[in-house]
Amino acid sequence: MSAQRVQPLKFLRSHIKKQIYVRLKDGSEYMGVLLATDSTMNLVLDDTVMLENNGKTVKAKIGKALIRGSMVEYISFNPEIAAEEALLK
Numbered sequence: 001m002s003a004q005r006v007q008p009l010k011f012l013r014s015h016i017k018k019q020i021y022v023r024l025k026d027g028s029e030y031m032g033v034l035l036a037t038d039s040t041m042n043l044v045l046d047d048t049v050m051l052e053n054n055g056k057t058v059k060a061k062i063g064k065a066l067i068r069g070s071m072v073e074y075i076s077f078n079p080e081i082a083a084e085e086a087l088l089k
Contacts, residue, residue, distance in 0.1 A: 012037050012075070020045070021076040022067055032065060041069030 015034055022030045022043065029052070032045030048065040049058045 009037070009039065009041065012041065015077050018077070021078075023073045023075075024067070024071045025073045026071070030062075030065065030067065032062075035064075038069075041072065043067040043069065043072070043075075 012034075016036065018034060019031065020034050020043075022032075022045070024030075028050065030045065030048055030050055032048030034043060035046050036044040043066070045065045045067065046063070048062040050060040050062060051057065052059040
């Protein structure tokens with residue numbers, strides 16, 4: 001039995017119109033609804049909030065945001081778990 005390969009970009013695009021959690025290389029954290037992405041994994045989020053205290057509190061409500069793909073450390077498709085995992089770092 002062979003393992004099924006997951007194409008990251010295809011998987012990311014399957015989550016359009018769903019809420020995601022994004023942590024950037026500088027440590028900042030964002031949560032919002034994924035509107036679009038491109039081949040370099042730039043992200044367009046709506047209803048975006050900037051989080052602090054490892055995802056415990058909302059620092060700012062941003063609305064629409066563009067996040068450069070090269071700045072992304074990781075993306076979680078389960079925001080509740082991502083916030084909990086952030087507490088462990």
